[in-house]
Amino acid sequence: MDTAVRRLFATYERLTNEALVGEADVAALSRCYSTEFIGAGPAGVRTGHNDAEYREVLAQGFAGYRGIGTKSMTVDGIEVTGIDDRHCLARVSWSAVYDRGEAPDVSIDFDVTYLVQLRDDDAVVFGWIAGDEQAALRDHGISWCPLGAF
Numbered sequence: 001m002d003t004a005v006r007r008l009f010a011t012y013e014r015l016t017n018e019a020l021v022g023e024a025d026v027a028a029l030s031r032c033y034s035t036e037f038i039g040a041g042p043a044g045v046r047t048g049h050n051d052a053e054y055r056e057v058l059a060q061g062f063a064g065y066r067g068i069g070t071k072s073m074t075v076d077g078i079e080v081t082g083i084d085d086r087h088c089l090a091r092v093s094w095s096a097v098y099d100r101g102e103a104p105d106v107s108i109d110f111d112v113t114y115l116v117q118l119r120d121d122d123a124v125v126f127g128w129i130a131g132d133e134q135a136a137l138r139d140h141g142i143s144w145c146p147l148g149a150f
Contacts, residue, residue, distance in 0.1 A: 002080050004123040005090050005116055008032060013075045016062075020070055024062040026055040034117060034126040042132045068142055069099035076109070090114045098142055106140045 012032050015025055033050045048054055077093040091113045098106050115127035
């Protein structure tokens with residue numbers, strides 16, 4: 001399972017960084033997720049479907065990230081905790097770099113815990129638990145109101 005999870009997030013990291021410098025490959029990004037998923041954060045808990053609407057939200061989200069100067073997002077570490085033979089928690093440590101124009105670039109480190117399911121030899125995300133991204137951005141002088149953010 002560990003290998004499949006690391007392969008999933010290596011792919012997700014690559015697709016994320018490609019989306020930050022150009023148009024997001026939302027079809028490939030959406031393949032990282034199950035057909036239904038759950039997301040939790042400071043604003044509450046929501047469920048969603050991996051459909052055309054979600055792919056549009058992904059495209060809008062990456063446009064928003066580019067708009068606030070996000071240059072890169074790098075996986076710094078992955079801690080996998082098995083639940084059973086098909087499911088695990090993956091706590092992923094990310095580091096994001098933001099271009100602040102005249103000010104020096106800023107790097108923001110954050111963790112997201114993902115709920116991951118193993119299907120055959122591939123892993124997909126079926127949920128995530130994230131901290132307060134907006135507060136972290138504000139703390140570093142970056143403001144963003146996401147369009148259709150999940």
